[in-house]
Amino acid sequence: MSIARDLYQLQEVDTALEANLQAQKKVSAQIGESQLVLKAKTKLAEEQKNLETLTAQQKSTEWEIDDLTNKIKETEKKLYGGKIFNSKELGSLQQETAELKKRRSVFDDKSLGLMDELEALRKAIDSTKDELAKLQTLWQMQQKQFVVELMQLKAAQAVNETNRQQIAALIDADTLFTYQELKKRKGLAVAKVEQGICQGCRITLPNTDLQRARSGGVVRCSSCGRIIFLA
Ligand SMILES: [Zn+2]
Incomplete structure (x- = not known):
């Protein structure tokens, strides 16, 4: 020889050693947290927070409606109970009932709007959950692959290092x-x-x-x- x-x-072994080191760096950089998974988790947390807020709003709207319904019942009872004959008093009871009904219809509209929003939000949450699950599965698979790749590169590097020592010993x-x-x-x-x-x-x-x-x-x-x- x-x-x-x-x-x-x-020189060929040195080139292989350098290329292997670069490949190890590249793979190592990809091991760790996934930005896409983190982003989906943040999105889900925001949507769930919105769901809580909207649910609370919906409940308080329902309470308002119940309260107004009870008040309407009371005034109508007085109005049609046959105990009041004073036309002025009856007139003001009629006006009061009309006003209560008007207020209740505002809350009814609000409640319907909230129900639509809640339905859309629940759908969005389901789709975000699906997306997150898919991303996590993919990420876990990729991570396993990267770990295997890194192990293979390290094993190949150990062979390169032995080769280098053996060749260098001849020179x-x-x-x-x-x-x-x-x-x-x-x-x-x-x-x-x-x-x-x-x-x-x-x-x-x-x-x-x-x-x-x-x-x-x-x-x-x-x-x-x-x-x-x-x-
Ligand atoms: Zn030359």
Whole structure:
């Protein structure tokens, strides 16, 4: 095995290690609370609060109606009870009854309006509950998937790390140092050579360099400085 080949393999493992780390970060970021679930929960809480308010309004409206109905009964009893003969008194009782009925009809309308609102709100609550249940099921499934993905990535990373140690052990310290320095500066330290052309900078390499590389030496591209690898 040539050192260039070892270095190239080291580079491939390093690339895999970095890609794996990025993938782990991406998956980790997706583990946690779901914004969509939180939003649906807030919506449901608001709708339930509105339901309480409207129900209370409806009850007090019903009480008003009952109260007025009792008062109307009383005045009508007086009116038709046959005990009052004074026409002025009868007239004022009639007026009182009419006014009470007028007030009650206002509350009746209010009650009907509230009933419509309550019905619409109950439907909205049912649909929000359905939506929330669906979102929670989906979120739980996704979370399980993310946890599995993360475990798989970590297992693959452990293999990458072992591979790296094994390959690095084959390379002498000076060459390893050169590799690290080049990696820091250029991103990729090793460039493949295809048909005599350095794939790092696209320049045609002189034959002498190619021959030295073929015989197993560590040769660097005269243009970009990368270590060349003849595949
Ligand atoms: Zn080059």
